[in-house]
């Protein structure tokens with residue numbers, strides 16, 4: 001049970017009401033009138049399920065990292081979801097859809113391959129709903145994510161990576177291992193790269209962005225893992241305004257969407273090493289390539305200059321967002337995503353600074 005203190009209730013409520021800025025003037029009254037409807041459902045200041053805390057995250061205007069002659073940059077704080085990443089949204093959507101049409105039976109097993117964030121989110125949903133879960137992942141991804149999945153009750157199978165990074169061979173190996181586990185043990189394989197059920201959760205995220213920005217979105221920028229979040233959000237935003245610049249971000253070392261060769265990189269969660277099935281090029285205007293090193297440096301800057309402690313893929317998003325903000329100039333608004341929390345990467349080269 002989550003107790004709603006004045007502080008967290010107001011934060012969530014004002015986030016729902018609009019963009020958060022220091023001194024934004026969103027008063028208690030307007031916050032109350034637009035509070036998250038599910039959060040105070042029993043009128044007792046309690047929340048009945050942690051699943052109700054997924055989504056309705058704040059949209060924050062960056063203050064220090066954006067030069068004056070650039071467009072403003074709004075960033076969706078997805079680290080506020082229960083497991084610290086936007087993947088809680090899609091995991092809930094995939095499980096919900098499978099429950100609904102009978103692909104997942106009561107108490108049935110869930111199986112998935114994952115770079116970690118989807119696995120953590122699925123393990124979380126399965127813990128709440130009482131499904132056993134088998135996760136296939138790799139030493140290429142942070143130990144924090146692997147430990148988090150185990151803590152939530154997942155059974156892990158670890159596939160060794162060749163270079164400690166993500167590449168096509170590793171992705172294909174993870175997929176095949178998950179397929180074999182499902183074949184052997186039965187249950188429901190969510191198969192995220194091919195799972196269109198996840199799109200609904202990002203359609204609603206796009207609605208949040210549109211409402212929170214009061215319809216002020218000139219560009220939307222997001223990295224591509226499965227491609228689900230870029231596509232789902234873009235589909236919603238383009239429905240409101242077909243002129244929005246939609247920008248995909250991919251690792252510079254493995255720029256397959258740009259038609260280049262794949263190779264190993266360390267931006268966890270994006271850059272599968274091949275053109276993913278959910279990739280829909282006709283709705284994406286541009287593709288930005290960002291190297292692992294540049295993304296890591298930008299994530300560290302975000303922490304130091306804005307107090308936002310995020311993962312490497314968010315650093316990549318920010319590099320592309322700043323480039324677009326410079327191009328569009330001061331009257332425009334660029335929206336991107338803080339995909340997850342830096343807490344997931346403390347032991348990795350992204351943040352590790354002291355030996356233990």
Ligand SMILES: Cc1ncc(COP(=O)(O)O)c(C=O)c1O
Nearest residue numbers: 117224225226227228229269313
């Ligand atoms: C940390 C991180 N960033 C970005 C993404 C990309 O999201 P999507 O799979 O919706 O393309 C993922 C996906 O797993 C991720 O884990």
